[in-house]
Structures are given as C-alpha cells and as structure tokens.
Amino acid sequence: MTGGQIFHEMMRRHGVKHIFGYPGGTILPVFDAIYNSKYFDFILPKHEQGAGHMAEGYARASGKPGIVLVTSGPGATNVVTPMQDALSDGTPMIVFSGQVATAAIGSDAFQEADILGISRGCTKWNVMVRNVAELPQRINEAFEIATSGRPGPVLVDLPKDVTAGILRKATPTGPAIPRIATYANTDANHKLLTKSISHVAKLINTAKKPVIYAGQGVIQSPNGPQLLKELADKASIPVTTTLQGLGAFDELDEKSLHMLGMHGSAYANMSMQEADLIIALGARFDDRVTLNVAKFAPAARAAAAKGLGGIVQFEILPKNINKVIQSTEAVVGDISENLTHLLPHVNRTSVAERQAWFKQINEWKAKWPWNAYNRDERPHLIKPQYLIEELSNLIADRKQETIITTGVGQHQMWTAQHFRWRHPRSLITSGGLGTMGFGLPAAIGAKVARPDALVIDIDGDASFSMTLTELTTASQFNIGVKVIVLNNEEQGMVTQWQNLFYEDRYSHTHQRNPDFMGLAGAMHIQHRRVSKPEEVVDSLKWLIHTEGPALLEVMTDKKVPVLPMVPAGSGLHEFITWDAHKDKERRSLMQDRTCGLHG
Template sequence: MKRQMSGAKMIIQALKDQGVEVVFGYPGGAVLPIYDEIFLQNDIRHILVRHEQAAVHAAEGYARSTGKPGVVLVTSGPGATNAVTGMTDALLDSIPLVILTGQVPTFMIGNDAFQEADTVGITRPCTKHNWLVKDTDKLSEIIHEGFHIATSGRPGPVLIDIPKDVQFADGTYVPPKKVDTSRYQPQIKGDIEAITALVELMEQAERPILYTGGGVINSGPAASQLLRELADASGIPVTSTLMGLGAYPASGKNWLGMLGMHGLYEANLAMHGCDLMICVGARFDDRITGRVEDFSPHSKKAHIDIDPSSINKVVHTDIPIIGDIGHVLEDLLKIWKSRGRKVKKPAIGKWWKQIDEWRAVDCLAYKQEGKVIKPQYALERLEALTKGMDRYITTEVGQHQMWAAQFLGFDEPNRLMTSGGLGTMGYGHPSSLGVQLAHPDALVINISGEGSWLMNMQEMGTAVQYRLPAKQFILNNERLGMVRQWQELLHGERYSATWQEALPDFVKLAEAFGAKGIRVEDPADLDDAIMEMIRHDGPVIFDCLVEKHENCFPMIPSGAPHNEMLMGNAETQGVIGNTGAVLV
C-alpha cells in the first residue's frame, strides 16, 4: 500500500529509515516545515549549532568517529553558503555527509527571492553529487539514493536542495528497499591478476614500505585489522598520512610514524629510499609527496584505492588496483599465504637496520627549560596522562595539528578527527562536539591554537546547551603559528598579520558561556591542570600559554624532495639529507 505524506514528513521518515539518530542544523524560513516535523517526533535528535559551518564540521566529527553518515539541515541562501566550507572539507577528506538545504518555492526560483541562492550550482564542485528536488513524489527516492552515494565507494558529501513548496506538498513515500541504486555501484573487488603481481613484487622486495591513508579507515575496522596482519606477518614498515593515523597502531612494531611535510625523519627517508612502495588508501597529496618528480624515485609503486580517479592522477603507478581496501587486503593476504608467505627476510632485516639508524637522529627532540611551556611538552604530558583512556582527539589546523600528529599516539582507527585536504581552521571545536555526541562517555579533546579556535568559538554555546563535556586544549602562542613559521623561514622574518594583539581572557570567556576555564603557564603546574581538565564533568577551555616562537620540525620546504628536511634539534639545525649530513 502506498503511503501518502507531505514532503517534510517524508524527509523525517527517510532519515528514520536510514537509521539516522542525530541531525546538526540551524533553522530558517525555507526549512520551517521540516523543523515542525522534527518537533512532532522523538526518534531523531536535533542539535542546534550557532553557525552552519559548525553544523557540517560537527557532522564530520560524528561521521569520522562512528563510520556512519553525518546529517546536516540548514536553510536556503546564507544557510547553504555558510555550509560550503564544511562540504569542501568533507569532499577532500572523504567524509560521508548528507546535507539537506531549504530553497525558495519552485515558482520563485530565478527571481532573486529573499534568501535565494543557486545552491546546486554553488555546491556542484564541493559535493560528490547534488540534487534540486522539484517533485515531492521523487523526494524520498533521492534522499535514499543520496545516502547510498555518500557512503559507497570513496565516501563524500551529497546535498539535496528542497524548495519550500515541495516540503508542503503531498507525495508518495518510497522505502529504501524499493529504490534502485544500480546507477552507482563502485568496484569493490580488486583484480586478482594485479593483486598477484603485487604479491610477486613483495616476495622480491628488499626495501618495501606500506604507505597508508584515510581510505583504510573509511573501509571499516576489518581493513585496519587486515593491514596490521599484513604488516606484522611480512615485516614491512608502515607509515601513514595524517588522515590514516590509527589504522596501524602507533605502538606497533612496524610503525615509522607519519610522513610528509612535517612527518618523521625516518618515515620520509624510508619513503625516499624504498624499492617497493605499496600505497593503501591514500591519494599522493602534495603535503606527502613534496617534489613529485623526486618522490620515492627508486621504487616500484602499487596503488590500492576504491576511487579510480585517484589512480595515476599525481604519481605514476606500476600496479594499479581499484577496489575496497578491506576486500583487496583480504585477497592479497590469501594469495601471499598460499604462496608460502615469502619475503626476503635478510634484506628486510638490513632495511630495518638502516631505518633504526635514521630513528637515532631523534627528529622530534626538543628541550623543556625554564618557566615557559614548550608546546611539544604540553602534548607529551597530555599523551602520558590520557594514554589508555577511551580517548578521541580532534584538532584545528596549524602547528598544533602537526605536533598532535607527532606526539600523540593513535592505536585504533577513528580516534583522530582532523582537517587534512582543505586545512580548515575552525574545524576542530565543532567536530569535537559531534564526536562527543556520538561517544557520550568518552574523553574528547580538541587540540587547538588560539587563532583557529576563535573561528568557531561560538560553539561553546552548543557545548553548554547539550551538556557536551568536550575539552578545548588551546596551545596559546598569541601568534598564527604556522604562517609565522613560514614567514620566519621563507620570508625574511617579516611577520605580516600574524600577531593577534587583542585576545580574550579564555578563562573568563569559558565562564561567560557557563563552562569551566583553566589557565596554565608554568611547566610545573601542567600535570595538575591537565588532570583538573580531565576530571571536570563538563566542557572546559584549557588555555595553555606556550613558547611564542617555537617552530614545528621536521619540515620539508615547499618544493623540496623527501630527503631534504629542515631539522629543529640543536644537533641537526639546518637541512639534513639521506646520508645524515647537514646540508646548510
């Protein structure tokens, strides 16, 4: 029997049938019928943010930490355009989102009506797919198809623009099982001949490396487990992009650390010197490759990815394998085991000896002296005091983000939520609220700089209203630290527009919102202050005053290859090459 209902009711029914438990949004005239239906039910919880950008970032945090799609509801015009940054962030980092936007009535589209914008046109480049729904009878099918597209293949955001008259009109509701999704069916299984060819290269490799990315995490827990099995059984070293941290445990015996612009010395030199590079769910981002023509110059390259457009886009691949990471790794392990689990153990042992020599450089070394807190020390103490807890970390963007990747250990996937591809300042705070909502009993900490945090500071209101006890851990250097670092190293110390002269008192700001504020500036007080933050059962702004001109090292200068890094510790100041010699 066909079910007739209004478009607005249809939207809520579709979300329920898709298993949606929470929607992040902000109301407005063009979505009032939907908000009325939200009021009339109790199955889906709505979280009122203070800005539409924050709604999308909160949904990203929810999605990344759960593996479920995040859902956003905003109004037309500025509601939709304010969400554009979050959509682009999710597109670049492959986060599954369904964004519902209101639109002026269909008969007013094109008349420059109040709060009208060409939402579909504006968001076409920053979504995986989008729709303008003009027929209520098609609305439920489009919503179900949207969820399918957002979560299948390489995940990403989709947008459904819904005019107000479509929300009011009655139509026929179609349940998910009756929707044809055959138009989009990404390839899941990898080509067995290509996988066998990769196994043959693994058997002959003397300096292999696994270069892993966020695709491993997006594939689900089984993919991370298979990656661990492959690495531990074969003895192949593992490095990762920022988005892939946690897919292989930081405490694992084969872990090299993050690679790339601010990656570890040993990880970057291993990537540069390998003879077989197996890229698993990463896309050869420019922050990883450095100068492309000198990236991993001596290696055969295999690339496993579910997104065909990523293959050979940046770096030529000798063995391309299109498929879901979990399925491909499962087949790869089966074939490798059936052929006798062969690797060149003596050669790989020699490879590890070389890696251990690079590790001895101790590229993250720093000195905590005097009465000023080093940012590295603050994160080192945070790691020590929270290790083993049920902990989720979000970050903003900048030096603090890279220090978090360097000094915090992630042993499980879905535990780090950060903006990778777009580098969005203001991401971490709302993201931490989405994570906290999904994991109410967990410890959620947003690692931030004061500059990034101020971009979405208003979300303290959301945290307090919904009793979300996420901790805002601000490394406050009163500078836009990463930009200032580039100005110091590359622009003759001309610090143009990177000093914030008028910062709030973060303790008073926290109290004004009804939250707790903690300020610490003496290293001797740091541990007690961190424990006070952890033990508080509500939201906290933790204002940690740190060294103002500390730089984040190692650092590959823009346009340089992996084996040329700026080093920060006193013993290796300057640029260090793969021989271990300083190249100042």
Template sequence: MMSLRPSKSALRSIQLQRQFTGRRPFSTSFVASAAPHRSSPQKRAQSTATATSATSRPVPSPAFNQEPHRNEVSPLQNRSVPDLDDSMVGLSGGEIFHEMMLRLGVKHIFGYPGGAILPVFDAIYNSKHFDFVLPKHEQGAGHMAEGYARASGKPGVVLVTSGPGATNVITPMQDAMSDGIPMVVFTGQVVTGAIGTDAFQEADVVGISRACTKWNVMVKSVGELPRRIQEAFEIATSGRPGPVLVDLPKDVTAGILRNPIPIQSSIPSLPSAATVAAREMSQRSLDATISRVARLVNMAQKPILYVGQGLLARPEGPQILKEFADKACIPVTTTLQGLGGYDELDPKSLHMLGMHGSAYANMAMQESDLIIAVGARFDDRVTLSIPKFAPQAKLAASEGRGGIVHFEIMPKNINKVVQATEAVEGDCADNLRALMPHVKAVSERPEWFEQINDWKSRFPLSLYEQQTEEGPIKPQAVIEKLSDLTADIKDKTIITTGVGQHQMWAAQHFRWRHPRTMITSGGLGTMGFGLPAAIGAKVARPDCLVVDIDGDASFNMTLTELSTAAQFGIGIKVLLLNNEEQGMVTQWQNLFYEDRYSHTHQQNPHFVPLAEAMRVSAKRVSKASEVEEKLKWLIEHDGPALLEVITDRKVPVLPMVPAGRGLHEFLVYDEAKEKERKALMRERNVDFEVRR
C-alpha cells in the same frame, strides 16, 4: 449571424463509430473500406501505388494490445510493474523527510532553522526518534557533522535553510570532499515558482555546491522526495565517501503526497543483476592484478606500506593491515588522516610521513624499492617535489623488481600525481585481504630494519628544545604529557584539532594506537574545525574522552560553539595552546620572508572569562610545573571544559621539508642553529623598530 452546424463528414463519422461499437468480430479490412477519408479508390492508389490489397484477419493478432513475452529480449520494454508503497500517502514533504530519516537509521541531525525549511522543522518538532543539535552558525553544523561521521563511520546529517544558511555550509562540504567524509546536507529553497526571480534568501545552491559535492539535486515534487533522500545516503557512503546536497523547495516540503510511490524509492534495495555481473567481471581482472602485485611484494628487499584514511573506511581495515604487515614484515607509515590505522607502539611503525612527518618515515620512502600505497592519494604534503620523490622505487620499477603499487577505490586518484607500477582498484581492505594468501611469510628483514632503526636513533620526534622547570611552556611537552595521561584509555580517547602548528604537534607527539581517534582537517586545512568537530565526535561516541587540541588563531574562528556544548551538555574538552600568533604562518615568514610578520599577530579575547560566560568551566596555566595538574583537571572534569596554556612563541614545527625539496631534504632541530636563528630574529626585530 451565421448558425453553427456539424459538417456532413463529421456526421458520417459519428454514424460509422456507432456501427463499429456493435459489431464483432473486428475486421481491419472493414475499417479500411468504411473510413470516410479512404473512400476514394483514386486517392488510395496514389498513396500505395505498388501495394497489394491487404488480406483480412478474422480476429486480432494474439499479440494485439497484449503484454510482451517476458523472455523476449527488448531493452525498450519495462518488464515489471513496480511494487507500490502507499505508507506515505497523505504525508507532507516534511513528514516524509522525518519518515525517511527513521528508515535510514539517522539518530542525530545538526542544523539551523529558517523560513524556507520550516515545513521540515515543523515535522520533526518534538520527535523522539533522533536528537537535534542546534549550533551557533551553519558552518559549525557542517563541521559537527564531519566530526560525527569520522567518529562513528556513519554519514553526518545537516539541515539548514536557504540562501545564507546554505552558503554557510559550503566550507564544511569542501572540507568533507577533500578528506572523503560522508555527509548529507539538506538545504531549504524558495518555492519553485519563485526560483530565478531573486526572491528573498534565494541562492542557486545546486550550482554553487556542484564543485564541492559528490552529487547534488533539487527535488521538484513530493513524490520524488523519498527517492532523492535514499539516493543521497547511498552516494555519500559508496565508493570514496563524500558530501551530497539535497535542495528542498518550500512548496515541496509543504506539499502532500497524493499517490503511492515505487517501493524501491522508499526502502533500500539489493544490487541489480547487472551490478552483480559487473562486479564478477571486474573480479576476474582483479585476480590477475593481485598476482602481479604479489610477485613484486615477494621480490622486494626494502618494501614499505604507506597507508591513508581509505583503509579506515572499513572497520576491519586496521586489523587486515596489521596481519599483512606482520606476515610480510613490512614497516608502516601513515598519512595525517591515516593516524590510528596502525599501532604506533609497534616496532614496524614509522609514524606519519610528509612535510612535517618523521624524518625516518621520509627517508624510508625515498630508499624503499617497493611502495605499497593503501587508501592514500599522494597529495603534495606527502610527496613534496615529484621529480625527487621515491627515486629507489622508480629505479626498481624500471628494472622490473619493484615500483609503486596503489590500492585505491577512486579511479581518478590513480596516476593523478605519481605513476603507479600496478594499480589495484576497489575497496582497499578487501583487496589487501585478497593479496595476503599470495604473499610469502617473512620473519625478518635485518638489513632494512637496521637502516630504519639508525634513522630513528638519529632523528627522533623528541628532538626539540626541551622543557625547563622555569622556562616557558613548550607545546610539544604539553601534548606528550596529555598522551601519557591517556595511555591506558587510548581506545576511548578521541583527539580533534584545528589547523596550524598545534595540529602538527598533535600528530607528532601524541601516540596513536586506534582507528577513528584522530579527527582533523587535512586536505582543505580549515581553521576553526577542531571545536565543532569535537562536539560532533562526542555526540557520536558519548562514552569517549574527546579533546580538541587547538591554537588561539584557529579557535577564534568558531569559539562561539562553546555555548552549544554548554547548552546541550556535550562534555568536550578544549586544550588551547595560546602563543598569541598565527604560528604556522609566522614560521614560514621566519624561514622564507626574513621575519616580516605581515598581519600574523592578533589580539585575543580573555579566553577563560569568555568560556565561563558561556557556562563552560575554564582554567589557565602559564607555568611548566603546573601543566600536569591542570591537564588532570581537564580530563577528569565532568562536562565541557577549557584549559588555556600560555606557550612559548616562535617555536618551529620540526622536522620540516621546505616546499620544492625532496622528502630526504628535511630540516631538524639543531641547538646551535636554533641559537643563531633567535639572535637573527632579535636583530631583525630591532632593525624593524628603528625603521618604524
């Protein structure tokens, strides 16, 4: 067997290294002459044929192995050594989650446990620092977080497990994405070593949620966890708010942090100098835009303010809007999500616009020479037919005396649907405040408001088939009565809704006076939203009366959350309008499909005993004469309660602008036409029964 011995070259290298350790000063020429692989002058000449002999440096360069000068411009150098936070060393990932919730001021969490997220649930076991609400379904947790965020202005926090737990929150995340609601969702995940193996309850939730979140991430290590949690809250609440998702593998939440982490990762920091400089540059550009917008406002004869939820993101937004509208004497209309942003008892209020908005708001939009859109995105339920939308504003824009001004924080929403004459990008409240000093005070606009008041008198929202003492209960009358009974506590009354006819009736017939008092699913139109959103809103504002105005079809989607309200003593009220059908769909089937009611009538449970089985007080009313008494009971009852109201069937939501029409081409209630419609319905139903 061959013996292993070190080579001669290796021995020479060791000897030379020993010589170097004892010699000072250091000489680069000595290294060059002593290095064994450079001992041959012939090889040296081949590699550097034209090079001159190197001069010897008696001592190293002053810059050798030294920190670069701090004033030197070099983007490749990291100038500062970050301050380290060692307060979390020794904590598990779950305990770090708990600590970060405390640092970020989280008071309430909505969620459902499961195997992959147990390290986090174990860490928050019996925590006295925040309340945990356990729903009956993860979708309920998501909608509760939405209601919480809408009522409080703070991000709603959701904590669920992997697989189905995560996928069940997809609908609430898309709902929050559509309506700009801040929400932070934490999902469990299988251990990192099992990802991609189709492990039990594994799902690519990051991939699945990419389209319905502002940002999502899977945390790869315990040291990364604080930074990702902080980033999630910053992104959810900055710009146009929205949902974010943080995926937490089980080995990350169970692992222990061994080393300190940069303090910026665990404590919110101030904006960088680069961010401040960018803001200053953008402000200079903004000033020029504001001047041009002020010129248009001062020139306009028939301006209108079209306001969406974007203005409500700032607490002072509604007050700024009122001051601006008063100074320039401009009428105000709001979107569904903007309801409450402007006091509807103000004479300048036009109420909601759009497909089921007031006829006078729609007419004003069509006749206005300057539309000032603030925090609204011109969605299809507002504009209807784009070619027919705002003809007078488009004409004024072509003549340089008006047009469409769009205040919007999200750049992609500008010119997405309607071409803006001027776009003011940034925070809507700040920019509207900046515009105000440049706008001339106008005491009155007699011609414009005379026209608006004429529309109001011809097409009032009270134009519907009126309630009679012995006739069936009209849903519009029920909501008007609720509005009257809460007239003195509007600032302490929050209304949530499901999706359907009841949602539109609530928007039309309840008088909205304060921000964050109307909570509904607008962009996505999620049936079942109302009940869990009411629970979240009540958790956020326990001092308020929170009423879920719901329809039977929508309520059926998430009715199990009644037991959540009972379990945690959350005193929400449910006003259930029961017409035993999917009312909005049957309305379309009546208008456009010749009364072919395809699968739009369902058999409901007995709601009162069902609610009582869940330990919720409940009553039922079917006579118009008893509505007021039962509504008072609902409002005054201590604890969660439900009132089922048996309403008239096949009642249309009017006004209505049919799809493909212009805003001015609306349908309104007409008594003669309503009689013809009912006769035709009876005739069609007879023909249908004969064919059967």
C-alpha cells in the same frame, strides 16, 4: 503526508539518530515535522558552518553520514566550507537545504541562492527536489551516494512548496537505486584483479626494502586496520601513515615509522625515499606527502625500471590511479576485499630476514627521534610538544575510548607528531582543505556520536577563535567536550613561514585574543589557565576528570617551530630538523623557496 513528514519518515528509515542544523523560513515545514521527534535528537549550533563541521566530526567518529538541515540563501552558503572540507577528506555528509518555492526560483526572491550551482564543485552529487513525489527517491539516493565508494558530501535542495506539499500515496520502501558495484564485480574485472594481486604478491615477496604507506582509506574500510596489521606482520614491512591515516597502525609497534610528509618523521621520509617497493593503501599521494614529485621515491622508481619493485597503489577510485604518481601496479576496489585476496599469496618473512633494512631504519630513528625538540631553551615556558606528550601519557590506558580533534596550524602538526596513535578513528582533523576553526565543532559532533568517549579538541588560539561561539552549543546541550587552547598569541604556522621565508616580516599574523577565561565563564564552561611547566600535568588531570564541557588555556612559548619540515620544492629527504641548530643555515636553505599557506 507532507514533504516535511516524508523527510522525518525517511530519516527514521535510514536510522538517523542526530541532525545538526539551523532553522529559517524556507525550511520551516521540515522543522515543524521533526518537532519533538522521538526518533532523533537535533543539535542547534550558533552558525551553520558549525553544524557542517559537527556533522563531519559525527561522521568521522561513527562511520555514518552526518546530517545537516539548514535554510536557503546564507543558511546554505554557510555550509559550503564544511562541504568542501568533507569532499577533500572523504567524509560522508548529507546537507538538506531549504529553497524558495519553485515558482519564485530565478526571481531573486528573499534568501534565494543558486546553491546547486554554488555547491556543484564541492559535493559528490547535488539535486533539487522538484515535487513531493520524488522526495523519498532523492533522499535514498543521497544516502547511497554519500556512503558509496570514496565517501563524501551530497546536497539535497528542498523548495518550500515541496516540503509543504502533500503526497497522497504511500511512501515507497527500499532503496531507490541499487548498490554501486565494486570494481571486481564483473568476470573481466575479476580476472584483472587476480592478475594484479598476483603481481603485487610477487613484488612483496622479492622486495628487500618495502614500505607500506597507509592513508585514511584503510580506516574507512571495514576491516582495513586489522588487515593492514596482518600484512605488516606476515611480511615484516614497516608502516608509515598520512595525517588522516594516523591510528590505522599502532605506533607502539616496532614496525611503525609514524607520520610521513612535510612535517613527518625524518625516518619515515628517508624510508620512502630508499624503499625499493612502496605499497600505498588508501592514500592519494597528496602534495604534503610527495613534496617535489620529481624527487619522490627514487629507489622505488629505479627498482621498477629493473622489474624488481616500484610503487603499488590500492585505491577505491579508478580516477585516482596515476593522478599524481605513476604506479607500477594498481589494485582498484575496497581495501579490505583486496587485502583479503592478497594475504594468502604473501610469503611469511621475519624481521630478522629483513635485518639490514630494519637496522638502517633504527639508525635513522636514533639519529632523528620525534622528541628531539629543544627543551632547554626558555625552560620556564611551556613547550607545546611537552604538553601533548604528557596528555598522551596520561590517557595511555584509555586511548581506545579517546578521540582527539584539532584545528589547523602548528598545534595540528604537534598533535600528530607527539601524541601516540594506536587506534582507528581516534584523530579527527581537517587535512585536505586545512580548515581553521574545525576542531571545536568537530569535537562536539564526535562526542554526540560517541558519548562515552573522551573527546578532546587540541586547538590553537587563532584557529579556535574562528568558531569559539560553539562553546555555547556544548554548554546548552551539555556535550562534554574538553578543549585545550595552545595560546601563543599569533598565527603560529604562518609566522613560522614568515620567519623562514620572509625575513621576519610578520604581516598581520599577531592578534589580540579575548580573555578566554572570561569568555568560557560567560558561556557557562568550566575553565582553567596554566602558564608554568610544573603545573601542566595537574592541569591536564583536571581537564580529563572534569564532568561536562571544560576548557584549558595553555600559555605556551612563542616562535616555536614545527620540525621536521621539508621546504617547498624540496625532496622528501631534504628536511630540516632540530639538529640544524643554525638559523643562518636554515634560512640559507630556504630563502629562495616560498609557498602560500593558511593555517
């Protein structure tokens, strides 16, 4: 078998059903081998970055690694952003890149690039295959490493003479390396785990004001969402989620605090600041959640000093323990395994027994509701929050079969805030890296993974413009994604910061968009534009029920801020809401706080 044929065989053995990529000279032996394969489909994007984000969307929707196949040089470097995005968000992705023949490496050959060196910082692992005999082992390793522990991207570099070379013995069967052991697989670690679980249970059973802070790790763990619900129900603990954790807990549950953080709900932020016990499940305390670390969780820290509470961290990677916040107790390993150990030791506690805590939370909810945005100002214009609320209402009975993707910017935060999240893997967005242009290709990948799902990309005009050529990919392969472009004709999140921090100096954040309707028509995409609030519902119904790919452009009100907002350098409780009706007060609060932003 040639190296290309070995690649095809190994993809078959690993159950690969779809590959995203773009051909080129150094990877042609592989493309020739997979020509007309009956085992998997190939999705050809318009740009390798699109292939990478499609693979991310595929992985996030299915839980299986997304596969990317590209050529050397620019083909490989174009996937660097998706690889870093996948690393930041813990997405399993395997990139196979072509490379010049081994004899030409280092000679500055045509389309040669040191992709191993380039990708070392944005992958979990990378390797160059030096001879055809080691190819099966390296592919097995790639699948193992991409999906073990905290998932992430890996890269396998394939010189052309390796993929064109011939292996004269049978392809090895079975995995090349053993499954990576869990933290609790040794006797010593088992004893440590038992001790930690016992301590956590004691803290939960004695806490007066506990909060569960759930991240994407809950969604990625096989039974994470179900076990999270069991813990929250049994101990009557309110739950807040990160952006990537949305869907881990049903937001219609009375215990839901919705999303926390810089643009999180005021009541989630207040709960985190006043809780005597914070139970972090698969969440990494990133800066968009903690804000000013010195001001984070003062009540929990005070309780920890008295031995009555603190911060408990359930984390799959030991290196993430105490990385940002000092924890009172840490439990390392898979969330599902460790919650299964914990639950029998947790006392059943009713909401009534936590009456004072829930009373306080409900007062915060009444004071600062999610939907407190200004509806009366310029009522003839479409408020983006209103459109997202109406979309959420229209598909309320089919959310288990719905996936929402977004780009990055204001539209991303409005979507997180005003859509009601009820099921895991229903939101796919770029969190850690904040990659504009992510939404459309991620939606295509998600739709390929789950063809029966309703997949909607809620995008902004600036973010959408970065990868809009992938509309032709949706058209070519009849991938029925729905796209909503919230068009305010500016880079909304950046202009919001320029308004608040830079005295309305809008430096290079307004742009002339193409005619999105004409563009969609040229790409054979069904399209419609809406500019009046009274036409929003009918337009959304059209989008939802249209067969095949479709685009809805929404002309929205401009200079609408995303609120609540915690200014840079502030504590989680020092947020600005719509109640701060005075721009002067808002600017006075924030005039000395500046922070870089792209989105």
